[in-house]
Amino acid sequence: xxxxRETFGKYxxxxxxxxxxxxxxxxxxxxxxxxxxxxxxxxKRFVQCGIAEQNMVGISAGLAxxxxxxxxxxxxxxxxxxxxxxxxxxxxxxxxxxxLAAAYSGIYASMCGATHQSLExxxxxxxMPGMYVAAPGDNRELQQVMKAAMEHEGPVYYRVNRGAPDSxxxxxxxxxxxxxxxxxxxxxxxxxxxxxxxxxxxEAANKLSSYGVSARVLHMPSxxxxxxxxxxxxxxxxxxxxxxENHSVIGGLGGLVAEVLSYHHPTRIVRIGIQDHFCETxxxxxxxxxxxxxxxxxxxxxxxx
Amino acid sequence: xxxxxxxxxxxxxxxxxxxxxxxxxLITEGHVGHPGxxxxxxxxxxxxxxxxxxxxxxxxxxxxxxRFIMSKxxxxxxxxxxxxxxxxxxxxxxxGTYGKLHSRFQAHPDMKKTPGIDMxxxxxxxxxxxxVGMAKAAxxxxxxxxIYCMLGDGECQEGQIWExxxxxxxxxxxxxxxxxxxxxxxxKGPVHEIMNIEPLxxxxxxxxxxxxxxxxxxxxxxxxxFYEAENLHYFGRPVVIIAHTIKGKGxxxxxxxxxxxxxxxxxxxxxxxxxxxxxEVSHKWKK
Numbered sequence: 001x002x003x004x005r006e007t008f009g010k011y012x013x014x015x016x017x018x019x020x021x022x023x024x025x026x027x028x029x030x031x032x033x034x035x036x037x038x039x040x041x042x043x044k045r046f047v048q049c050g051i052a053e054q055n056m057v058g059i060s061a062g063l064a065x066x067x068x069x070x071x072x073x074x075x076x077x078x079x080x081x082x083x084x085x086x087x088x089x090x091x092x093x094x095x096x097x098x099x100l101a102a103a104y105s106g107i108y109a110s111m112c113g114a115t116h117q118s119l120e121x122x123x124x125x126x127x128m129p130g131m132y133v134a135a136p137g138d139n140r141e142l143q144q145v146m147k148a149a150m151e152h153e154g155p156v157y158y159r160v161n162r163g164a165p166d167s168x169x170x171x172x173x174x175x176x177x178x179x180x181x182x183x184x185x186x187x188x189x190x191x192x193x194x195x196x197x198x199x200x201x202x203e204a205a206n207k208l209s210s211y212g213v214s215a216r217v218l219h220m221p222s223x224x225x226x227x228x229x230x231x232x233x234x235x236x237x238x239x240x241x242x243x244x245e246n247h248s249v250i251g252g253l254g255g256l257v258a259e260v261l262s263y264h265h266p267t268r269i270v271r272i273g274i275q276d277h278f279c280e281t282x283x284x285x286x287x288x289x290x291x292x293x294x295x296x297x298x299x300x301x302x303x304x305x
Numbered sequence: 306x307x308x309x310x311x312x313x314x315x316x317x318x319x320x321x322x323x324x325x326x327x328x329x330x331l332i333t334e335g336h337v338g339h340p341g342x343x344x345x346x347x348x349x350x351x352x353x354x355x356x357x358x359x360x361x362x363x364x365x366x367x368x369x370x371x372r373f374i375m376s377k378x379x380x381x382x383x384x385x386x387x388x389x390x391x392x393x394x395x396x397x398x399x400x401g402t403y404g405k406l407h408s409r410f411q412a413h414p415d416m417k418k419t420p421g422i423d424m425x426x427x428x429x430x431x432x433x434x435x436x437v438g439m440a441k442a443a444x445x446x447x448x449x450x451x452i453y454c455m456l457g458d459g460e461c462q463e464g465q466i467w468e469x470x471x472x473x474x475x476x477x478x479x480x481x482x483x484x485x486x487x488x489x490x491x492x493k494g495p496v497h498e499i500m501n502i503e504p505l506x507x508x509x510x511x512x513x514x515x516x517x518x519x520x521x522x523x524x525x526x527x528x529x530x531f532y533e534a535e536n537l538h539y540f541g542r543p544v545v546i547i548a549h550t551i552k553g554k555g556x557x558x559x560x561x562x563x564x565x566x567x568x569x570x571x572x573x574x575x576x577x578x579x580x581x582x583x584x585e586v587s588h589k590w591k592k
Binding site: 044047049050052054055057058059060061062063064065066067068085086088089090093094095 | 415416417423424425426427428430431432433434435436437438439440441442443445446464465468469471472475
C-alpha cells in the first residue's frame with residue numbers, strides 16, 4: 001500500500017491538470033509533504049514561501065482573491081496552531097477559497113514528537129464559521145476529499161496522513177460533504193470513527209463479534225458539515241456509542257458526537273483517542289499501541305465498559 | 306502644467322479636509338473608531354482615491370482596478386468616508402448605520418459587507434501578506450494594475466510584516482506599493498518607547514525595498530512620492546513610502562497623543578474639532 005502522502009502529491013498533480021488556476025504553496029517541506037510532485041509538473045504554479053507559514057496563509061488569500069485556487073500545505077500542527085489567527089481573519093472570516101492540506105496529522109509526525117503532532121486541529125478548525133473539515137480514511141477517499149475540496153467554494157481543511165493505511169475502507173462509498181458511512185452493521189453498540197482510525201475501528205468490530213458483541217461502525221470523513229442523522233439513528237438503534245480518533249478526546253470527533261447526541265438523543269459515550277496530555281516520540285505502530293487507538297486497545301476499552 | 310498641479314493640490318486638500326471632518330462625525334455618531342490614525346491618514350487617502358488609484362466606483366470588482374488594502378484595519382473610518390465620497394455608497398447610510406447592528410460598515414473592514422473594500426483586516430500584520438499575494442497573482446497573469454497597502458507604524462512590530470516584505474522582494478513584486486503611516490504614536494504610547502522600530506528606512510531597504518520618505522501632510526510631497534513609486538516599478542523591487550505624519554493631525558487636542566488612538570469624541574469635542582478644522586459645519590453638531 002502506498003503512503004497517503006505519496007497519493008496526495010501525485011493527485012495534486014492530477015488536479016493541477018484539471019484546474020489551471022490551482023496553485024500549491026509550500027513552507028519548505030515539499031519533499032516531506034510530497035507537494036514536490038506538483039512542483040515537478042507545474043513549477044510556475046508552485047509558490048515557495050520559505051519558513052514563514054503566517055505569510056503563506058496571507059499569500060494564499062491574495063492569490064485566491066485574484067481567481068486562483070491555492071492549496072497550502074504544511075504539517076497539521078503548524079497549519080492549525082501557528083497560523084490560527086491568519087486562518088481565522090484572512091481566510092475564514094472573509095470566506096476565501098483556499099484549501100488547507102494538513103500533512104503529518106495527529107500523532108503520526110514521523111518521529112518528531114509533541115511539537116510536530118497535531119492533537120487539536122479538528123477541534124480548532126471545526127469551531128471556525130464557514131470552514132469545511134475532513135479526515136479521509138484511506139488513499140482513495142483522500143483523493144475524493146481533495147477533489148471535493150476543489151469543488152467547494154470556500155475554505156477547507158483536510159487531513160493527510162504520512163503513513164500507509166492498510167485497508168480500503170472507502171470500498172463501496174464515495175466521499176461527499178456532510179455524509180457519513182456505515183462500514184459495518186451491528187445492534188449492540190456503535191463505534192464512530194474518522195480518518196485513519198476507522199480501519200482499526202472496523203477491525204475491532206469484527207473481533208468483537210467473537211465476544212458476542214454486535215458493533216455498528218460509522219466512518220465520518222466529513223467532520224464539518226457532519227452527518228448528524230446517521231449518528232442519531234445509530235445511537236437510537238444501538239444505545240452506547242464509542243468514538244475513536246487520532247486526535248485529542250477534547251473537541252474533536254468525541255466532542256462533536258457528544259454535542260450532537262446530548263441534544264438529540266442523550267447516550268452514554270466513551271471517547272477513545274488521545275487523552276489530555278502531550279505525546280512522545282516513537283515509531284507509528286508503537287504510538288498507536290501506547291496511546292490506545294489501535295484495534296486491540298479499542299476492543300479492550302469496549303469490553304471493559 | 307504647473308498650474309494644473311497647483312489646482313490638483315488645492316482640490317486634494319479640500320477632499321482631505323472633508324475626509325477629516327466626516328471621519329470625526331462618523332466616529333462620534335457610531336461611538337467607535339480611531340480618531341488619531343484617521344486624521345494622520347486623511348491626506349494620503351485623499352491623494353490615493355482622487356489622484357492615484359485606477360478604480361471604478363460603479364464597478365467595485367472591476368478586474369483591472371488597482372487594489373488597496375488597509376492592513377491596519379482600525380484606520381477604516383476615513384476609508385469608509387472616502388469611498389462614500391467616491392460614490393460606492395451614500396454618506397447617509399454610512400453615518401446612519403456605522404456602529405449599529407446590521408450595518409455594512411464594521412469597526413474593522415469586512416470585504417464581504419462593504420463595497421470597495423478589497424480585503425478584510427483587523428488583526429494587525431495580515432493585510433500586507435494578502436497584498437503581496439495579489440501582487441504575485443498580477444505578475445503571474447501579466448496584469449498591469451498595482452497593489453497599494455497601508456500599514457501602521459506600530460503594525461511594523463508584527464513579525465508577519467517582515468515575512469511578507471521578504472516574499473515581496475524575493476519575487477520582485479515591483480507592482481506593490483506600501484505606505485507606512487508613520488505618526489510615531491501607537492495605542493499605548495510613543496512607538497520608540499513601546500518597541501522601537503528604527504531605523505525604519507534601513508529595515509525596509511535591507512529587506513529589498515525601494516524606500517521613499519515623504520511628508521504625509523504635504524499634498525505635494527505625497528503626490529511626488531506616489532509618482533516616484535509608480536516610476537520605480539521597472540526596477541524589480543517593491544516600494545515603500547514612509548509617510549511622516551502627525552497622529553490626530555488638524556485637531557490640536559488630538560495631536561501627538563495616544564489618548565485619541567481609540568476614543569470616540571463626544572458632541573462638544575466634535576464641535577470643537579470641527580471648528581478647528583474649518584468652523585463651517587460645526588453648528589450642526591453643537592446641539
